[in-house]
Amino acid sequence: MKSLMWFRNDLRMDDNPALREACKSSDEVHAIYIYSQNQNKKHNEANCKTEFFIENLKVLESKLSNINIPLNIIHSEGFKDNSEVISNYVKNNSLNKVFWNNQFGIDESERDLSVQNYLKGKNIEFENFDEQVVFAPGTILTGEGKPYSVFTPFKRRWIENFNLDLLDIEFEYTKKNDTKIKSNLNEFDFQFKKNNQVDMSLWPAGEVEALSRLKTYLDKNIFRYAQDRNDPIVDGTSRLSAYLASGIISPKRCILEALKINNFELDAGEKGIVKWIDEIVWREFYKNIMYSFPRVSKGQPFQNYTKNIEWRFDEKEFTAWKEGKTGFPIIDSAMKQMLSEGWMHNRLRMVVAMFFTKNMLHDWRLGEAFFMQNLVDGDFASNNGGWQWSSSTGTDAAPYFRIFNPLTQSKNFDSDGLFIKKHIKELENIDKKEIHDPSSNIRESQNYPKQILDLKQSRLRAIDAFNKAKNN
Ligand SMILES: Cc1cc2nc3c(=O)[nH]c(=O)nc-3n(C[C@H](O)[C@H](O)[C@H](O)COP(=O)(O)OP(=O)(O)OC[C@H]3O[C@@H](n4cnc5c(N)ncnc54)[C@H](O)[C@@H]3O)c2cc1C
Missing domain, CATH: 1.10.579.10 (DNA Cyclobutane Dipyrimidine Photolyase, subunit A, domain 3)
Incomplete structure (x- = not known):
């Protein structure tokens, strides 16, 4: 089988279920990223975040090329043209199936629904996965089947539902058949103009950096997280948020590595570790709020x-x-x-x-x-x-x-x-x-x-x- 991996907010190979399944099921895998300046603007993406994202695309391209997966960047005017962009790529390269990981924003969900309908209409197979969260938004519910709007009971239910099988994420990639296609990334014009004052040396690109940041943090500072996390001059937090936000590292990887040094306990043991995992769950809580209460994505207050x-x-x-x-x-x-x-x-x-x-x-x-x-x-x-x-x-x-x-x-x-x-x-x-x-x-x-x-x-x-x- 020949497949297409559609990268979106998941620029990594580690714990990337869509990429993993594409590789498992196919002899030949292509990859695309659909780039739209309009869309970035519409979503208020920071200039420094776009800069970071482009650097991460470059690192990803080079990692993928090691296993014969070419990453092509395709220009787009916005989410509306994504269905056509994908189906054209599939047709032009005689591919059988499209893989991607879900995003949960309101615009992203609408885009995905329209892509799915379009692909169905064209008889193109697709499969999608969750990697931004441990539990897909909308699946952690109260006894009455309602979404939580308070963190503590959400976290309690999150822990009740948790089991270690959810963190079964290890996978060894092997080389795919050569597609004979060269990535266009080096020639692609991102039309990016730097207008930020950010010291980008603080944010080296790539999942190797993200994983090493995680390791360094877990080796030492996490043990003082409960004491140091509120002190802005102390390097007391992980500074992994940029990597989590662009999908350079997965929350499951963060939790798994933290649990390994806490006897696999979620709510007992080292205080710093328990508190740090709490914050990753806060991240998931807010994704649930965004998903279950669409008004917050439409500029409306929750209250x-x-x-x-x-x-x-x-x-x-x-x-x-x-x-x-x-x-x-x-x-x-x-x-x-x-x-x-x-x-x-x-x-x-x-x-x-x-x-x-x-x-x-x-x-x-x-x-x-x-x-x-x-x-x-x-x-x-x-x-x-x-x-x-x-x-x-x-x-x-x-x-x-x-x-x-x-x-x-x-x-x-x-x-x-x-x-x-x-x-x-x-x-x-x-x-x-x-x-x-x-x-x-x-x-x-x-x-x-x-x-x-x-x-x-x-x-x-x-x-x-x-x-x-x-x-x-
Ligand atoms: C007004 C406001 C705006 C914020 N905007 C963002 C944002 O745009 N992006 C963002 O990732 N976080 C945001 N946060 C949450 C939090 O401030 C950052 O996630 C955190 O400072 C990132 O630093 P760190 O990676 O060192 O976190 P650590 O303390 O090491 O925590 C580990 C991870 O947990 C998650 N996390 C930590 N605290 C929170 C929190 N309060 N809510 C949700 N997730 C959390 C992050 O992914 C973080 O990387 C915002 C908080 C406030 C009050």
């Missing part, structure tokens, strides 16, 4: 009443936030981290998003989009989930009256101000006692901006706006 909130908009404040010039060092250093690294520490994502939606009382959708446009790990479900949690519009959301005070967060999680100093050059020589909230003299002498708002008043304004929305 209906929050539709009534009267968000403010102030261009100057919005720009100050985006550029890291709010006058709140912890907020500004976090935003500068995102602009220079394409990544922001999880604690700071929460602090910054809460500041934006509560103190600034700006619409969470604006912040959500700005994050997507700048994160190398941009992932619709996790980003939407994180923003809706922080703005108290989402599932499991922080109660609206519990608003982080950025100065307290700064003192608690960056007590010596080392993170602030790293990202705000103007404050690098300021004493740790002053750094969280520098005096007017320091601000003036160091050319560091005044605060754009008053914390106390803005907090009350937010609570008032939520109260009004609730009683509307």
